[in-house]
Amino acid sequence: MHDLLQQLLNGLSQGSIYALIAVGYTMIYGIIQLINFAHGDVIMVGAYVALGCALMGLGLIPSLAIAMLSCAILGVIIERVAYRRVRPVSRLAALTSAIGVSLFLEYIMMYFLGADIRTYPAGFFPERTYSIFGVTINNKDLLVLGTTLVLVIILQYIIYRTRTGKAMRAVSFDGQAAQLMGVNVNSTVAITFFIGSALAAAAGLLYGIYFNTVQPLMGLMPGLKAFIAAVLGGIGSIPGAMLGGILLGMTESLVAGFGGSMYRDAVAFIILILVLLIRPTGLLGKGVQEKV
């Protein structure tokens, strides 16, 4: 029983990180129908920016803020430089461009910072554990859950309560109709990249602390898992991405905790295939949106 609770808690933390990344994937897909393959690498850049801040002696929150802001700007630049002009040509062209950006970010980091695994300095986030009813709660878990919760609440607020959020939802439903309302589609797309990439940076920092690892390819696996989570939840759906992330994290953790750690990564893909066979639009997906 304790074991189960322990695994669920671990799964919840990992799932939250997946969810933060998956939300970015799904928002960007929702607005321009592009699988942003570079999204995973933005996580990595975020982790490095935070590492740089930490090494300069900045605390956790300022580091998080700087990482988020830098990656938000990086996201906007990526969209402007690599996607905006190829998007109208074809989806395949944009996808190819995204893969190019992904490789570029990975190898530029390797070139300048090396491929060594780095970790955050010891005092950056001193670890503590608490034992409650036999379940070990690490303050890393609290950090991850707390940060995710706060960010998700802010995101919900932006999307459902602000004028910009309304414009984002309108553009993702029907870009031309949104233009007819005076919405500038290009800036709305840029804002979406800004927000999605900021969330990815936060996920990068959390991932780096949680697994004690910062390296140039660290974004690949969580990026892929988060993509699966987004598809699982129904690509384009923000609540779906969150649900998909949490479910995936929990399932992986349960599989790993009960003797299947070798199959941990395979599980994500198996779940994905099963869900897509049974419910091709994902758990909360609305299916192909009717665009008259």
Added chain:
Amino acid sequence: MGRVEPLLNLEDVNVHYGAIWALKGINLTVGEGEIVSLIGANGAGKSTTLRAISGIVKTSSGRIMYQGEDITKTPAHDIVKKGIAQVPEGRRIFANLTVMENLELGAYIRKDTKGIKQDMESVLDRFPRLRERIGQIAGTLSGGEQQMLAIGRALMTRPKLMLLDEPSMGLAPLLVKEIFSIIQEINKDGTTILLVEQNARMALQIAHRAYVLETGRIVLEGSAQELAKQEDVKKAYLGG
């Protein structure tokens, strides 16, 4: 008497979709306060004309003048700010948003909170059924209600010129009548109307002037009354 500058003036406008030559040198004017109808068969280029005015499609040549200003190259989102609203073909309401949010998006370009509130009230007075469904997801509305929402949304931009693309499409005859009388009311309240219709009979009834479009060219123009009497218009568009 001096010549009055028309509100909208299309001069030799051409539009291509790839290899398809959709508009072949359109000349069209809309004067302040008028209802002008643009009629023609399916595929004639009516929607393309409205899309060109709204800046949704690029013109390959020609000029679009609005209030004496060249808006040919103005981006779509800025054209709305100049006072040109479009109610697009097929309504294109945001089906995933609530009725209220759809109307608020109409006011997206505006900052005058008070004016927005007033206009919201007057739209809801004009369309009481929207008031009843204000919190509902717009996708759940009936066809007629969606058309009202699309018109209401356009009114929320507070337009000088309203472009309507086949507002009667797919509606029961009674609703068609209602929609056309609403268009007349909107016009009487001071909004100029450019109306695209396949339902030529109704369109000619409420219009001051009309143009007939055939495969990308304007083949006839004149006062709506005159056009309605012409034999070839009767034969082609009024069912005898």
